[in-house]
Amino acid sequence: MPQHHPIGIIDIGSNTVRLVVFGGRNRTPLPLFNEKSTCALGAGLESSGRLNPDGVPQALAAIQRFVMLARAMEVERLDVLATAACRDATDGRAFMDEIERRCGVRVNLLSGEDEAKRAALGVLCSIPDADGMVADVGGGSLELITVKGRRFGCFATMPLGLLRLSEYSAGDRDKALAIIEKRLEAVDFMEEGRGRHLYAVGGAWRALARMLIDQMNYPLHVLDNFTLPRAEAENLIGLVARQSRKSLDKVQGVSKKRLPMLPLAALLLERLLQRVQPDAVVFSVYGMREGQFYASLPDAVKEQDPLLASAAKLAEAAGRFPAHGHELLDWMTPLFPDEPPALKRLRHAACLLGDIFWNEHPDFRAEQAFLRVLRLPFMGLDHHERAGLALALYYRYAADENSEAIRPAHALLDDDRIRRVRTIGAALRLGHTMSGGVAGILSRTRLTRGERVLMLGVPAGDPLFNSEAYTRRLDRLAQELDLTAQIAQV
Helix, strand or coil: CCCCCCEEEEEECCCEEEEEEECCCCCCCCEEEEEEEECCCCCCHHHHCCCCCCHHHHHHHHHHHHHHHHHHCCCCEEEEEECHHHHHCCCHHHHHHHHHHHHCCCEEECCHHHHHHHHHHHHHHHCCCCCEEEEEECCCCEEEEEEECCEEEEEEEECCCHHHHHHHHCCCHHHHHHHHHHHHHCCCCHHHHCCCEEEEECHHHHHHHHHHHHHHCCCCCCCCCEEEEHHHHHHHHHHHHCCCHHHHCCCCCCCCCCHHHHHHHHHHHHHHHHHHCCCEEEEECCCHHHHHHHHCCCHHHHCCCHHHHHHHHHHHHHCCCCCHHHHHHHHHHHHCCCCCHHHHHHHHHHHHHCCCCCCCCCCCHHHHHHHHHHHCCCCCCCHHHHHHHHHHHHHHHCCCCCCHHHHHHHHCCCHHHHHHHHHHHHHHHHHHHHHCCCCCCHHHCEEEECCCEEEEEECCCCHHHCCHHHHHHHHHHHHHCCCEEEEEEC
């Protein structure tokens, strides 16, 4: 099956209609194109039982455009998914029939269970070892589903989408709270999320995370995997839930269309945290659409580590010596005795990425490498891991710790972790200097870490290893380990 043809997904939601085109069946769903139209199909649904009459023609026009764009992009497949508004409206079926008639596509109407499972798959696409409860809020519904060991557990769907909740409560916070409590009380598996993670999915909660990051002066402005301990999350989110519209109007960095719903989104998440009592809330930028994409992948691709698959693809695209990364990993392994698998995985990623910035200007290479790794859409990284990986690449090119750019990453790591990534960076620099990035050279040498000495063994009499440049790099690496460097010809 072709791996490079784009995959298109049209998501017909209660608030927005969106087209996302992903760049082929790779492990990481990278969007080539992403466009939405705010049609509010679910507005007024609770009182009328029908789709918003003002939103229907807007949605039809948007979907026609999206189908034509997807075909122009020569997508391999185009999945058209309809969710809560179409599921619950009396004229939902007629609306979907009209889409099929006009556009020549099949509309797949998702059940609440389908929505929950696809949201969970989106989280699992990014975090394969996710363990806890996935909560996906949209305009029309809230889905809850437990995940563990890449499997689904209990699920529930309820009409607690923010458009509906706003309509139910008519702006009355106490009324909204009573509705939320009644619906959540009916869920009989809340205790299964206790002490585990709650994964928050959906645009409203992403907007909430963006606001929290800004208000907290949090050092890393990356939404995915932004994690807060429950007590801190309840406190901060509770404050947002009680904000007036006038106060929210002063908030920067959040869409003005999202602002009116933020207090309701915060109230719903606050009450959910209090009911579930997870150890932490994790905000995910991956949800139903990414779950649909992930479900379409071949099993062998699904099993790939998302971080290492992305790093390997970037190394291959860089066009120099992509095979060198695996050799670097093995070569420097003696420096890290008793290394846990999770840390070895991160070091492996650093080795794969260690040469992809070769074409940046030398004066800015370290900071460019740091900033790009910090912000690239890598999956399978929490914020501490992301900061460490970015710093390892920074120290691959520079030893200076005084750069303003790297201070936010330093703030997320303890001293031991900073020392570790500095060591990885120094080892990468030494390895690339010795080998020129060419595979097969480092394997002829050997690093040995003793109690007082860092020994580098090189082939005797081989002019390839006659260089003052790499001896300076070796000294630096030894300093990071508080050892003395020695070279032995063997």
